[in-house]
Every structure is written in structure tokens, then in C-alpha cells.
Amino acid sequence: MKRTPYFYLVLFISKLVRFLLLKLGRNATNFPGELAIWLCRSFIGRMPKPEKVVCITGTNGKTTVANLVEDVLERTGADFYCNRNGSNVYSGVASLLISNSDWRGRPTKKLAVFELDERSSNLILPYMRPDIMLCTNIFRDSYKRNAHPEFILDFLNKYIPDGVPMVLNADDMMCSELKPGNPRAYFSIARQPGDGEGSRNIVQDVPACPRCGGELKWDFRRYHHIGRAACKDCGFSSPKAGYTAVGLTETDMEVDIGGESFRFPLANSAYINVYNSLAAVALLCELGLEPGKIAGALGSVGISATRYMEEEVNGRKAILHLAKGQNPVACSRAFQNIRDYPGKKAVILFLDDFFDAQHTVENVSWLYDADFEFLADGSVVQLIAAGARHWDVYLRLLLAGVPAERIDHMPGTGGAAEVLRPGEPDSVFILYDVYTIRLAEDTQRLVVERLKKEAAKNAD
């Protein structure tokens, strides 16, 4: 797109605003871009781009995958910039282009990694053609923003440019069908012990063959629609992957890459994190990094503490676990992780949407798409629901089959740690939304104190 004098004026103003915001101690990761696009709608299109642009999108895991990719690139000496500390919508992307350019807009680095909110793709991708694009998966998400998965699939198909090489999840029949004409590489986790054919989840976003609507025969269904299947009618099947995790342990995964076997460290062995690590490996390999170098760099990389953090207290644990509100699949994954975690567990649920709780009545329909049934397991000895919608969570837990005597619930979040019965669980999980990390951290401190007191009492 042509760079007019007006574009350069907008760039100058945006840079000036960024400079002033930084002087005021603000992070300036969003507003300069928002201002630039408000003044010049095609601003992203007019800005010069780095030589290589990597985009990472998908319903779940995109932030973790982007962080892993960025950590590996950093540890292998790549010179790049990314929106790790900023927003993944159009204004964040524009702000990043502004902050990593000179006064004429020329990029200061040759490589950029962008995590993209899939719902913002219409405002970004027509103006910035990725050199490679990864999609982690496609699930139903916030009903308000994302409507339903078919809408998101259509949306991405419409706005991802033709010809862009894709890295896709072969175990997700919706994701693997993205941009069918584009070159592609797939990643997959081979059938593991415990993978069955049945469905244990409420949400099934691929109920039939995505091509003809015929009945699917599942080789295995790991969770929701993640698994491998073939259509009984048209023969369409999950694609063969070039990057297949064939063996998993608690600490690493063995990945078959074009017939050669490589081992990569895992920060966490829950399937969602294995998929995230595998997606990052596949993307980095497609970018030309050697598997051995990726493995070496991944060894020192962990999951962001804002998403999962364990703290040990005399052999027991207080665990922060992100469970994105309004996202039934992300919450279901968290609930299953809790059920599968060894020992007895107590769970503090902060599931309210932070903004809705303050200003309106949160749409609680999503609670009924999330698999609270995992929390009815006998190993979950106490559940504490706190927040504006605590009665709704309580009702949902009852309908999930959780005995009433295991549930405490209250409107205020401050008292959640106080009703914990610290003598019973081996681990206390604190589930929280992206915007309530501070509340979760404060609660974790209180839980740790209570576990310490309990340990001291037992020692006496």
C-alpha cells in the first residue's frame, strides 16, 4: 500500500503519543496503535513489515505457544520482536509495528512473531500477510465474541490469505480443514494409553464429517473433538502429520519428524500442554530451526506463571490454574486436569467474568457447556465457589452430581480461603480467569498460610 504524507503524519503522531505514554510510566502497548488505526484505517497495511512475519492463532493455547516459540527464538539467538507484553488484537499489532520501527516506519528487526486473536483477523490479515501461520485448534469459545466454531472457521478461511503456509493440528478435524488450498504441515499426538473412542465431554464441535455430514468412526477421541477419525460415508479422515508425538513421559515427548525421532522436554505433561509444545516445535522446525537446537532451548522454558504455578507447603501444594471464564472448553480441560491430579484435592473457583461481574449480569450459559462433572470425582473433597454468580455455580455443581456437603459458596471472594478445610486435601487448586490473577495470587498466599498452620498444628 502507498505511503502518503498523511500516513507519515499519523506515524509521527502515534510515535509521539507512545513516547509521552512511556514517559508517564504507561506501557503503551495498545493506545498508539488504536490511535493510528483511528486516524488511518489501513495503517497496518501501509506500515513496512519485517522480512518474516509469523502469526499464531487458535481458540486455546495461542498465548502459551507464542511464548514457547518466542522463548526458543530468544535462547537460540534470533533477533525478533513480538506482542508478548501487549494486546493480540489489531491495535496491539499496530502498536508493535510502531514501537519496532524507525521514524519512517522501517522495521528495526527482520523477524516478528504475532499472537493473533482469531476474531481480529479481519482487521489484521488483509493488511499484513504472514509468511507462516499456526492455528492451535478451533473450539467454541465466548458466545458473545465468537458465536460458534463454524463462524470462526468461516472467518479465518475468509481472511487468511491464499498461499500462506499453515501449521495445523491434525487431531482437530475443524482446524485441519483450514485453508484447504494452502501449503500445510500438521502436528499430532499418536494414540496413547487411555485414549478411547467414547466422548466424555459435553461440547462436541465436530459431531459429524466436516465435509459431507456423514457419521464419523473414531480411532480415538481424546477430549471434545480432539482425536482421529474417518468418515464412514465419504472416506475423509484426519490427516497424517509430519510432526507426531509418539511417546510421552512426565518430562518429555518423543516426536517423529519425517521418520527421524527426537526428544523434546515438556514443562507439563497434561495433553493441552503437550499439544502446545508440539505446535511450537512444528512451527519452529518449519521456520528452519534444527530439532536438536529447539530441544536444547525448550529445556529451560516453563509455562508462564500467570497460567499455572505450583507452590509446595510441607508436601502439599497450592496450585494456581488458569481457567478462562466464558470458555467452556478451557474450563473443562482445567477440571479434568484436577480430577486426574494425584491425591485428594480442594478447588477454589473464581469463575466470574471480571468485567461482567462489575457492570452487568454475566451470561452463565457457558457453565452448562463446561464439564463440571469431572469435579464430582471422589478425589475432589471440597469445592469453594466465590463471586457474584456463586449460586449459579453451586446449582451447576449440584446438577453435575457433586454432593452438596462438598460445596461451599459465597458472594465475596475474600472469604474463599477461610472456609477451606486444610486438613483434607493434598492439593488446593485455585482456578481463575485471565483478569483475576491478582485475586488468585492473594488467595494462594492465604491458602499457603493455612496449609502451613495446619502442618504446624499436626507437628505439635
Add this chain to the structure above:
Amino acid sequence: MRIEVLFPEYCSLFGDLFNVKYLQACLPGAERVDVSLREEPELSGGGLVYMGPMSERTQEKVIKKLMPYKKRIGELIDSGTAFLLTGNALEVLGSHIIREDGSRLEGLGLLPVYAKQDIMHRHNSVFLGEWNGAEVTGFKSQFTMAWPTEGAKGLFTVKKGVGLNKKCPYEGLRVNNLFATYLQGPVLPLNPCFARGLLEAMGAHGAELAFGGAAQEAYKARVADFYSKVR
């Protein structure tokens, strides 16, 4: 008591199947019959026929599937079989849907209403209405607005929020024992009074609500929140 669930594999986008699960919890002896889109509906009458919201492409398939049963569905409605339609399932039985490109998708023509899509402007809102003297709460998240035509009778009177369209004083439609609402998700567990009314319409007189105490408290808290937070 028979509960026939039409196309549950497709028609449950927002936790809607808990309407049926809740009825099953209220009526432990009820028989639930799930009809896949690959199968033919039974429409045997009595009990309840339930259909939830679906994607726009699925809507076309569902209309095609049900069109041969139009007369039978009409007979069931006339004879007082209970129906519950949530989300855009209402549109399937309406007269037509005007797509975004202006083209027209004919519905079954059993309900006096038509809908118009606006895919790039999704409507999201919270809703408080009145039904049989009690308040009903709910949530709307949809690509369409609907316009009732002659003879339409609303289901809920709007107190706060948006009805069938932004100017319509009522939400949803009622024909005999057919209850159709754009409210999405688990309308029944969230509204004990409406759940009781539907159970009566199904012929389950005096049935106890499952977890009635908790449902009532959750409902009361939500209604109070509506009054304090929603203008």
C-alpha cells in the same frame, strides 16, 4: 413421559441441552429420545419435543430435514403437544429467514414470524421479562432479529432488554403449548417458574423441580443483579 430431542449433536451451541437434562432430573422416569440429523424424527406426540440453537448452515439442513414433517408438526402443535425451542430454533418453524445477501430461506411456516440475518453485527444482551406474573431472566446472543407477523402471540413481556427485535414489546412466541424463545442456553434451570410452567404443559402436574431450592436462590440473585446493574 417422552422427551424427543431433535438433532442434539448440532442443536446445542450454548449449554442448551441442560434444558433436557434438567427436565430429566425433574422427571426421573422420563424417556429421552435423541434424534440425530441422520435419522428421522419420531414426533409421536405427548411429552415434549425440544430443539436448541444451531449454526446458520445447520439451520438449512434442519429445515430441509423437517420440511416433510411440516404437517405432522402442525398437528402436534394444534393438539397441544409441548414444544420448547430455544435460540434460533424458532426460525426453523417461522415463515422465512432473510440471509445477509438478501436471499430468502423458507422455513416451515408454522410460526407467524420471520428473521433477518446480520452476521457481522452479533447481538448480545441480557434479558428480563415477565411470564405468568413471574420474572424470567436470560441471555441473548444471535445474528438475527425477528419480526412477528399477524396472529403472533409473545411468550415473555419485555421488562429489560430486547424482545424479538429492538422495538418488539415481547420476546419469543407462544402457540398452545409451544414455547419458543431466543433466550439461549439453560433457560429452564435458570428460571424455576418457567420450568414449572413447561412441566405442567407437558402434563407432569405437580412435578418437583430438581434442586429447586438452589435453583430458586440462583434465580433470585440473578433477578436482583438485573435490577441493580442493568438499566
